[in-house]
Amino acid sequence: MIKLNKLTVPPEIAEKIRQRQQHYNELDAKGEQIPDSLASAYKAPEVKELLRCETAEKCAYCESKISHVDYGDVEHLLPKSKFPQLRYSYENLTYTCSVCNTKKGDFFDAQTPLLNPYKDKPEDHLMAVGSMIFFIPGSDRGLVTQKRLALNRSNLVERRGERLESVATLIDQIARTKTSAIREVLLHELKEECEASEEYAFVVRTYVEAVLPWIN
Ligand SMILES: [Zn+2]
Structure with missing residues:
Protein backbone atom coordinates (compact mmCIF):
# COMPACT_ATOMS: atom_id res chain seq x y z
CA MET A 1 0.00 0.00 0.00
CA ILE A 2 1.24 3.45 -0.88
CA LYS A 3 -0.16 6.93 -0.34
CA LEU A 4 -2.75 7.91 -2.96
CA ASN A 5 -4.23 11.26 -3.89
CA LYS A 6 -7.84 11.92 -4.84
CA LEU A 7 -8.42 13.38 -8.29
CA THR A 8 -10.72 16.35 -8.73
CA VAL A 9 -14.10 15.14 -9.95
CA PRO A 10 -15.19 16.93 -13.15
CA PRO A 11 -18.37 18.99 -12.53
CA GLU A 12 -20.58 16.87 -14.82
CA ILE A 13 -19.65 13.69 -12.95
CA ALA A 14 -20.07 15.42 -9.58
CA GLU A 15 -23.57 16.44 -10.65
CA LYS A 16 -24.47 12.85 -11.63
CA ILE A 17 -23.22 11.64 -8.24
CA ARG A 18 -25.28 14.31 -6.46
CA GLN A 19 -28.43 13.30 -8.38
CA ARG A 20 -27.94 9.61 -7.57
CA GLN A 21 -27.55 10.38 -3.88
CA GLN A 22 -30.64 12.60 -3.92
CA HIS A 23 -32.72 9.95 -5.72
CA TYR A 24 -31.53 7.30 -3.26
CA ASN A 25 -32.35 9.53 -0.26
CA GLU A 26 -35.86 10.22 -1.58
CA LEU A 27 -36.70 6.54 -2.11
CA ASP A 28 -35.11 5.61 1.20
CA ALA A 29 -37.10 8.29 3.07
CA LYS A 30 -40.35 6.91 1.58
CA GLY A 31 -39.33 3.37 2.48
CA GLU A 32 -39.45 2.35 -1.16
CA GLN A 33 -37.40 -0.40 -2.75
CA ILE A 34 -34.11 0.92 -4.22
CA PRO A 35 -33.78 -0.39 -7.81
CA ASP A 36 -30.63 -2.44 -8.42
CA SER A 37 -29.52 -0.03 -11.12
CA LEU A 38 -29.54 2.85 -8.63
CA ALA A 39 -28.11 0.81 -5.75
CA SER A 40 -25.08 -0.10 -7.86
CA ALA A 41 -24.72 3.29 -9.60
CA TYR A 42 -21.85 4.22 -7.26
CA LYS A 43 -19.69 2.16 -9.66
CA ALA A 44 -20.93 3.80 -12.85
CA PRO A 45 -18.36 3.59 -15.69
CA GLU A 46 -17.34 7.26 -15.49
CA VAL A 47 -16.70 6.95 -11.74
CA LYS A 48 -14.77 3.70 -12.11
CA GLU A 49 -12.60 5.21 -14.84
CA LEU A 50 -11.63 8.13 -12.59
CA LEU A 51 -10.76 5.74 -9.78
CA ARG A 52 -8.68 3.60 -12.14
CA CYS A 53 -6.67 6.68 -13.12
CA GLU A 54 -6.26 7.63 -9.48
CA THR A 55 -4.72 4.28 -8.52
CA ALA A 56 -2.83 3.82 -11.82
CA GLU A 57 -4.98 0.71 -12.42
CA LYS A 58 -3.57 -0.89 -9.29
CA CYS A 59 -5.41 -2.24 -6.26
CA ALA A 60 -5.39 0.56 -3.66
CA TYR A 61 -4.59 -2.00 -0.97
CA CYS A 62 -2.22 -4.65 -2.36
CA GLU A 63 -0.85 -2.67 -5.36
CA SER A 64 -1.45 -5.48 -7.86
CA LYS A 65 -2.03 -4.28 -11.42
CA ILE A 66 -5.63 -5.23 -12.02
CA SER A 67 -6.83 -4.16 -15.41
CA HIS A 68 -5.07 -6.74 -17.57
CA VAL A 69 -6.40 -9.72 -15.57
CA ASP A 70 -9.61 -8.53 -13.93
CA TYR A 71 -12.31 -5.88 -14.11
CA GLY A 72 -11.43 -4.60 -10.64
CA ASP A 73 -13.92 -3.56 -7.96
CA VAL A 74 -15.15 -0.17 -6.87
CA GLU A 75 -14.64 -0.33 -3.14
CA HIS A 76 -16.09 1.73 -0.29
CA LEU A 77 -13.31 2.76 2.09
CA LEU A 78 -15.95 3.02 4.82
CA PRO A 79 -18.42 0.18 4.16
CA LYS A 80 -21.72 1.22 2.62
CA SER A 81 -23.57 -1.20 4.92
CA LYS A 82 -22.50 0.92 7.90
CA PHE A 83 -22.25 4.32 6.20
CA PRO A 84 -25.19 4.33 3.74
CA GLN A 85 -24.91 8.11 3.40
CA LEU A 86 -21.48 7.56 1.79
CA ARG A 87 -22.72 5.08 -0.83
CA TYR A 88 -22.03 7.47 -3.73
CA SER A 89 -19.44 9.75 -2.11
CA TYR A 90 -16.43 9.88 -4.41
CA GLU A 91 -14.16 10.60 -1.45
CA ASN A 92 -15.21 7.27 0.03
CA LEU A 93 -14.51 5.21 -3.08
CA THR A 94 -11.41 3.54 -4.44
CA TYR A 95 -10.40 0.80 -6.88
CA THR A 96 -9.28 -2.62 -5.59
CA CYS A 97 -8.76 -6.20 -6.66
CA SER A 98 -11.63 -8.54 -5.90
CA VAL A 99 -9.53 -10.50 -3.39
CA CYS A 100 -8.77 -7.45 -1.20
CA ASN A 101 -12.37 -6.29 -1.55
CA THR A 102 -13.65 -9.68 -0.37
CA LYS A 103 -11.09 -9.92 2.46
CA LYS A 104 -12.11 -6.50 3.74
CA GLY A 105 -15.84 -7.22 3.45
CA ASP A 106 -17.81 -4.76 5.56
CA PHE A 107 -15.14 -4.55 8.25
CA PHE A 108 -15.16 -1.33 10.22
CA ASP A 109 -13.82 -0.63 13.68
CA ALA A 110 -13.95 2.94 14.95
CA GLN A 111 -11.14 2.31 17.44
CA THR A 112 -8.84 0.59 14.97
CA PRO A 113 -9.83 1.49 11.43
CA LEU A 114 -8.04 0.00 8.44
CA LEU A 115 -5.44 2.27 6.90
CA ASN A 116 -6.92 4.68 4.38
CA PRO A 117 -4.33 5.13 1.61
CA TYR A 118 -5.69 8.63 0.88
CA LYS A 119 -5.58 9.90 4.46
CA ASP A 120 -2.88 7.86 6.19
CA LYS A 121 0.78 7.42 5.45
CA PRO A 122 1.08 3.64 5.03
CA GLU A 123 4.81 3.77 5.90
CA ASP A 124 3.90 4.99 9.39
CA HIS A 125 2.15 1.67 10.05
CA LEU A 126 3.57 -0.87 7.60
CA MET A 127 7.11 -1.86 6.63
CA ALA A 128 8.49 -3.97 3.81
CA VAL A 129 11.07 -6.66 4.51
CA GLY A 130 12.01 -8.10 1.14
CA SER A 131 8.80 -9.25 -0.48
CA MET A 132 6.88 -9.39 2.82
CA ILE A 133 4.88 -6.59 4.42
CA PHE A 134 4.76 -6.38 8.21
CA PHE A 135 3.02 -4.00 10.57
CA ILE A 136 5.29 -1.69 12.51
CA PRO A 137 5.52 -3.04 16.08
CA GLY A 138 2.99 -1.24 18.24
CA SER A 139 0.78 -0.13 15.34
CA ASP A 140 -2.69 -1.58 15.92
CA ARG A 141 -3.94 -0.16 12.64
CA GLY A 142 -0.98 -1.63 10.78
CA LEU A 143 -1.66 -5.00 12.38
CA VAL A 144 -5.37 -4.97 11.55
CA THR A 145 -4.70 -3.81 7.99
CA GLN A 146 -1.99 -6.38 7.30
CA LYS A 147 -4.00 -9.27 8.76
CA ARG A 148 -7.45 -8.32 7.54
CA LEU A 149 -6.35 -7.76 3.95
CA ALA A 150 -3.93 -10.71 4.11
CA LEU A 151 -1.18 -8.60 2.58
CA ASN A 152 1.20 -11.58 2.62
CA ARG A 153 -0.97 -13.90 0.54
ZN1 LIG B 1 -5.64 -6.11 -3.80
Whole structure:
Protein backbone atom coordinates (compact mmCIF):
# COMPACT_ATOMS: atom_id res chain seq x y z
CA MET A 1 0.00 0.00 0.00
CA ILE A 2 1.24 3.45 -0.88
CA LYS A 3 -0.16 6.93 -0.34
CA LEU A 4 -2.75 7.91 -2.96
CA ASN A 5 -4.23 11.26 -3.89
CA LYS A 6 -7.84 11.92 -4.84
CA LEU A 7 -8.42 13.38 -8.29
CA THR A 8 -10.72 16.35 -8.73
CA VAL A 9 -14.10 15.14 -9.95
CA PRO A 10 -15.19 16.93 -13.15
CA PRO A 11 -18.37 18.99 -12.53
CA GLU A 12 -20.58 16.87 -14.82
CA ILE A 13 -19.65 13.69 -12.95
CA ALA A 14 -20.07 15.42 -9.58
CA GLU A 15 -23.57 16.44 -10.65
CA LYS A 16 -24.47 12.85 -11.63
CA ILE A 17 -23.22 11.64 -8.24
CA ARG A 18 -25.28 14.31 -6.46
CA GLN A 19 -28.43 13.30 -8.38
CA ARG A 20 -27.94 9.61 -7.57
CA GLN A 21 -27.55 10.38 -3.88
CA GLN A 22 -30.64 12.60 -3.92
CA HIS A 23 -32.72 9.95 -5.72
CA TYR A 24 -31.53 7.30 -3.26
CA ASN A 25 -32.35 9.53 -0.26
CA GLU A 26 -35.86 10.22 -1.58
CA LEU A 27 -36.70 6.54 -2.11
CA ASP A 28 -35.11 5.61 1.20
CA ALA A 29 -37.10 8.29 3.07
CA LYS A 30 -40.35 6.91 1.58
CA GLY A 31 -39.33 3.37 2.48
CA GLU A 32 -39.45 2.35 -1.16
CA GLN A 33 -37.40 -0.40 -2.75
CA ILE A 34 -34.11 0.92 -4.22
CA PRO A 35 -33.78 -0.39 -7.81
CA ASP A 36 -30.63 -2.44 -8.42
CA SER A 37 -29.52 -0.03 -11.12
CA LEU A 38 -29.54 2.85 -8.63
CA ALA A 39 -28.11 0.81 -5.75
CA SER A 40 -25.08 -0.10 -7.86
CA ALA A 41 -24.72 3.29 -9.60
CA TYR A 42 -21.85 4.22 -7.26
CA LYS A 43 -19.69 2.16 -9.66
CA ALA A 44 -20.93 3.80 -12.85
CA PRO A 45 -18.36 3.59 -15.69
CA GLU A 46 -17.34 7.26 -15.49
CA VAL A 47 -16.70 6.95 -11.74
CA LYS A 48 -14.77 3.70 -12.11
CA GLU A 49 -12.60 5.21 -14.84
CA LEU A 50 -11.63 8.13 -12.59
CA LEU A 51 -10.76 5.74 -9.78
CA ARG A 52 -8.68 3.60 -12.14
CA CYS A 53 -6.67 6.68 -13.12
CA GLU A 54 -6.26 7.63 -9.48
CA THR A 55 -4.72 4.28 -8.52
CA ALA A 56 -2.83 3.82 -11.82
CA GLU A 57 -4.98 0.71 -12.42
CA LYS A 58 -3.57 -0.89 -9.29
CA CYS A 59 -5.41 -2.24 -6.26
CA ALA A 60 -5.39 0.56 -3.66
CA TYR A 61 -4.59 -2.00 -0.97
CA CYS A 62 -2.22 -4.65 -2.36
CA GLU A 63 -0.85 -2.67 -5.36
CA SER A 64 -1.45 -5.48 -7.86
CA LYS A 65 -2.03 -4.28 -11.42
CA ILE A 66 -5.63 -5.23 -12.02
CA SER A 67 -6.83 -4.16 -15.41
CA HIS A 68 -5.07 -6.74 -17.57
CA VAL A 69 -6.40 -9.72 -15.57
CA ASP A 70 -9.61 -8.53 -13.93
CA TYR A 71 -12.31 -5.88 -14.11
CA GLY A 72 -11.43 -4.60 -10.64
CA ASP A 73 -13.92 -3.56 -7.96
CA VAL A 74 -15.15 -0.17 -6.87
CA GLU A 75 -14.64 -0.33 -3.14
CA HIS A 76 -16.09 1.73 -0.29
CA LEU A 77 -13.31 2.76 2.09
CA LEU A 78 -15.95 3.02 4.82
CA PRO A 79 -18.42 0.18 4.16
CA LYS A 80 -21.72 1.22 2.62
CA SER A 81 -23.57 -1.20 4.92
CA LYS A 82 -22.50 0.92 7.90
CA PHE A 83 -22.25 4.32 6.20
CA PRO A 84 -25.19 4.33 3.74
CA GLN A 85 -24.91 8.11 3.40
CA LEU A 86 -21.48 7.56 1.79
CA ARG A 87 -22.72 5.08 -0.83
CA TYR A 88 -22.03 7.47 -3.73
CA SER A 89 -19.44 9.75 -2.11
CA TYR A 90 -16.43 9.88 -4.41
CA GLU A 91 -14.16 10.60 -1.45
CA ASN A 92 -15.21 7.27 0.03
CA LEU A 93 -14.51 5.21 -3.08
CA THR A 94 -11.41 3.54 -4.44
CA TYR A 95 -10.40 0.80 -6.88
CA THR A 96 -9.28 -2.62 -5.59
CA CYS A 97 -8.76 -6.20 -6.66
CA SER A 98 -11.63 -8.54 -5.90
CA VAL A 99 -9.53 -10.50 -3.39
CA CYS A 100 -8.77 -7.45 -1.20
CA ASN A 101 -12.37 -6.29 -1.55
CA THR A 102 -13.65 -9.68 -0.37
CA LYS A 103 -11.09 -9.92 2.46
CA LYS A 104 -12.11 -6.50 3.74
CA GLY A 105 -15.84 -7.22 3.45
CA ASP A 106 -17.81 -4.76 5.56
CA PHE A 107 -15.14 -4.55 8.25
CA PHE A 108 -15.16 -1.33 10.22
CA ASP A 109 -13.82 -0.63 13.68
CA ALA A 110 -13.95 2.94 14.95
CA GLN A 111 -11.14 2.31 17.44
CA THR A 112 -8.84 0.59 14.97
CA PRO A 113 -9.83 1.49 11.43
CA LEU A 114 -8.04 0.00 8.44
CA LEU A 115 -5.44 2.27 6.90
CA ASN A 116 -6.92 4.68 4.38
CA PRO A 117 -4.33 5.13 1.61
CA TYR A 118 -5.69 8.63 0.88
CA LYS A 119 -5.58 9.90 4.46
CA ASP A 120 -2.88 7.86 6.19
CA LYS A 121 0.78 7.42 5.45
CA PRO A 122 1.08 3.64 5.03
CA GLU A 123 4.81 3.77 5.90
CA ASP A 124 3.90 4.99 9.39
CA HIS A 125 2.15 1.67 10.05
CA LEU A 126 3.57 -0.87 7.60
CA MET A 127 7.11 -1.86 6.63
CA ALA A 128 8.49 -3.97 3.81
CA VAL A 129 11.07 -6.66 4.51
CA GLY A 130 12.01 -8.10 1.14
CA SER A 131 8.80 -9.25 -0.48
CA MET A 132 6.88 -9.39 2.82
CA ILE A 133 4.88 -6.59 4.42
CA PHE A 134 4.76 -6.38 8.21
CA PHE A 135 3.02 -4.00 10.57
CA ILE A 136 5.29 -1.69 12.51
CA PRO A 137 5.52 -3.04 16.08
CA GLY A 138 2.99 -1.24 18.24
CA SER A 139 0.78 -0.13 15.34
CA ASP A 140 -2.69 -1.58 15.92
CA ARG A 141 -3.94 -0.16 12.64
CA GLY A 142 -0.98 -1.63 10.78
CA LEU A 143 -1.66 -5.00 12.38
CA VAL A 144 -5.37 -4.97 11.55
CA THR A 145 -4.70 -3.81 7.99
CA GLN A 146 -1.99 -6.38 7.30
CA LYS A 147 -4.00 -9.27 8.76
CA ARG A 148 -7.45 -8.32 7.54
CA LEU A 149 -6.35 -7.76 3.95
CA ALA A 150 -3.93 -10.71 4.11
CA LEU A 151 -1.18 -8.60 2.58
CA ASN A 152 1.20 -11.58 2.62
CA ARG A 153 -0.97 -13.90 0.54
CA SER A 154 1.34 -16.43 -1.09
CA ASN A 155 0.70 -15.27 -4.66
CA LEU A 156 1.35 -11.65 -3.66
CA VAL A 157 4.64 -12.52 -1.98
CA GLU A 158 5.66 -14.50 -5.04
CA ARG A 159 4.87 -11.69 -7.46
CA ARG A 160 6.57 -9.08 -5.27
CA GLY A 161 9.61 -11.36 -5.16
CA GLU A 162 9.70 -11.49 -8.96
CA ARG A 163 9.57 -7.68 -9.09
CA LEU A 164 12.45 -7.42 -6.62
CA GLU A 165 14.51 -9.95 -8.62
CA SER A 166 14.12 -7.82 -11.71
CA VAL A 167 15.05 -4.61 -9.84
CA ALA A 168 18.02 -6.42 -8.28
CA THR A 169 19.29 -7.30 -11.77
CA LEU A 170 19.03 -3.65 -12.78
CA ILE A 171 20.89 -2.52 -9.66
CA ASP A 172 23.61 -5.08 -10.32
CA GLN A 173 24.04 -3.67 -13.83
CA ILE A 174 24.38 -0.18 -12.33
CA ALA A 175 26.99 -1.39 -9.84
CA ARG A 176 29.03 -3.06 -12.61
CA THR A 177 28.93 -0.48 -15.37
CA LYS A 178 32.02 1.64 -15.94
CA THR A 179 30.35 3.87 -18.54
CA SER A 180 28.80 7.02 -17.18
CA ALA A 181 26.23 7.36 -20.00
CA ILE A 182 24.98 3.81 -19.40
CA ARG A 183 24.93 4.39 -15.67
CA GLU A 184 22.79 7.47 -16.18
CA VAL A 185 20.28 5.59 -18.35
CA LEU A 186 20.07 2.72 -15.87
CA LEU A 187 19.65 5.08 -12.90
CA HIS A 188 16.77 6.70 -14.76
CA GLU A 189 15.19 3.26 -15.24
CA LEU A 190 15.63 2.56 -11.55
CA LYS A 191 13.88 5.79 -10.66
CA GLU A 192 10.96 4.78 -12.89
CA GLU A 193 10.74 1.41 -11.14
CA CYS A 194 10.02 3.27 -7.89
CA GLU A 195 7.20 5.40 -9.26
CA ALA A 196 3.76 5.22 -7.71
CA SER A 197 2.28 3.82 -10.93
CA GLU A 198 4.51 0.73 -10.80
CA GLU A 199 3.33 -2.54 -9.31
CA TYR A 200 4.33 -3.12 -5.67
CA ALA A 201 6.10 0.26 -5.38
CA PHE A 202 6.03 -0.03 -1.57
CA VAL A 203 8.41 -3.01 -1.44
CA VAL A 204 10.49 -1.84 -4.41
CA ARG A 205 11.17 1.57 -2.85
CA THR A 206 12.26 0.02 0.43
CA TYR A 207 14.58 -2.40 -1.35
CA VAL A 208 16.12 0.34 -3.52
CA GLU A 209 16.74 2.58 -0.50
CA ALA A 210 18.46 -0.30 1.27
CA VAL A 211 20.86 -1.01 -1.60
CA LEU A 212 21.60 2.59 -2.65
CA PRO A 213 24.87 2.71 -0.63
CA TRP A 214 26.27 0.01 -2.94
CA ILE A 215 25.71 1.98 -6.11
CA ASN A 216 26.45 5.53 -4.95
ZN1 LIG B 1 -5.64 -6.11 -3.80
